[in-house]
Amino acid sequence: MNLGVKALQEGLPEGAWSVDADIIAPQLTEWRDKYFGHTPIMLTPRNTSEVAQAVKLCALHGLKIVPQGGNTGLVGGQIPMGEVLLSLRKMTAVQSVNPTNNSIIIEAGATLRSLQEAADKAGRKFPLSLASEGSCTVGGVLSTNAGGVHVLKYGTTKDLVFGVEAVLADGRIFNGLTDLRKDNTGYDLNRLFLGAEGTLGIITMASLKLFPKPRHVQRAMVGLKTPQDALAILGLASGNPALAMFEVMPAIGMDLVTAHIEGQRYPFAGPHSWFALIDWEVESEAAGIGLAESVLGDALEKGLAQDVIIAQSGSQAAQLLALRENMSAGQKFLGGSVKLDITVPIFDIPDFLKKADTAILKAVPGARPVAFGHFGDGNIHYNIGRPEAMETDAFLARWDELSDIAFDVVESFGGSISAEHGIGIMKKDDLAARANVVKLSLLKAVKNALDPDNIMNPRVLI
Ligand SMILES: Cc1cc2nc3c(=O)[nH]c(=O)nc-3n(C[C@H](O)[C@H](O)[C@H](O)COP(=O)(O)OP(=O)(O)OC[C@H]3O[C@@H](n4cnc5c(N)ncnc54)[C@H](O)[C@@H]3O)c2cc1C
Structure with missing residues (x-):
């Protein structure tokens, strides 16, 4: 060494x-x-x-x-x-922006926020949006195929990539930096690097898709009784292509954020069990307010929504989003959580939550599930806080047992044990135990073909 x-x-x-x-x-x-x-x-x-x-x-x-x-x-x-x-932190340059083709080429160490800003400067939008966007990088979001809050309109990172430049395990440079929208010349090698978690090579640059900038983003928050009601409201909203975000949070998460995170205030007059945060991308403020009033008025009338806040200004919209973005930070105050990131078919989310909560509470009475996240994509951050009376270390020692219980429930609905965070070290054994054998052998074959000496991120994924 x-x-x-x-x-x-x-x-x-x-x-x-x-x-x-x-x-x-x-x-x-x-x-x-x-x-x-x-x-x-x-x-x-x-x-x-x-x-x-x-x-x-x-x-x-x-x-x-x-x-x-x-x-x-x-x-x-x-x-x-x-x-x-x-x-990759020193590789942050924007190489080129092409508004006519709605494309940008940028180095892998640039932060997601600087990418969004470069797009904005060119009068365009790069739609990927995560609470970590001030720190996470282009190479990181491509390598984890990050999701975030706009997947239901724009897709995951994979859907936003034309091509990559990557350094392979033997030091050769793969140049896939196209911005062609059509290129049928064999296997899509660029895609191999997306979600590969650094196991196949090092992404050094990426050519990415940009989109027209919406004239106005209309945000609203809804107080709810149940996840079933959230599902019904998603049904009312999802027929309109303007829908860009549909996030859900539980009361326990809202309480943690408003009690512990500086500057966060509870937005409603009365208590609610669940909250939905909704964005529509529209032509004007008037159109946004009209759309929100129509969908959420209907939801109130049907008894699906208990109370509604339709943001009337940019700062009010930012305050509502901050409550969602601080969910992870707020949970730190539970003093130790098992954190899982799963997907199930959207229609099954309410049943998944019931079944998972029951199984977890049977194993650890008093455990405090905090299930929140990208409801509109079927992606729930199913986090489990320790019981108040249990020591953090004793609780966290049961991480594998609790994740196994939750993953069994996920599998019973045909879901995935990793929606957007990837496998890494944390879920490597779970993938090995649960993935289809043919899938596992293909993953290994690809790894062996590109990195036979196992140089690139050797302990993660497989
Ligand atoms: C507060 C918070 C909120 C988050 N919210 C979301 C969310 O909503 N959705 C979501 O999907 N994720 C979310 N994440 C997870 C995280 O931000 C993403 O996984 C992000 O994509 C990681 O980017 P990074 O640059 O920090 O990568 P790193 O953490 O540095 O690396 C992540 C993985 O990618 C590999 N890697 C990094 N750069 C390269 C490269 N250039 N070439 C090859 N491999 C590379 C690493 O080896 C590692 O395996 C959140 C994280 C935090 C802390």
């Missing part, structure tokens, strides 16, 4: 690596404080050829690599455990 690390120091230009423990330390823990890593060296290449040079040296000296972008991943895939850490 030392020889290899020395070779990296000698073979790469100054500024493209660091062995300073203080500089490296923040990249070795992650947002949830669940994984703590170590590495002999952090590489910080400034362009694609430096990435290629670094990978060639690693391959030559038998060093394994963990790629890292913004370090906001939630399944541990970006944290090295002795491998070389390759951070």
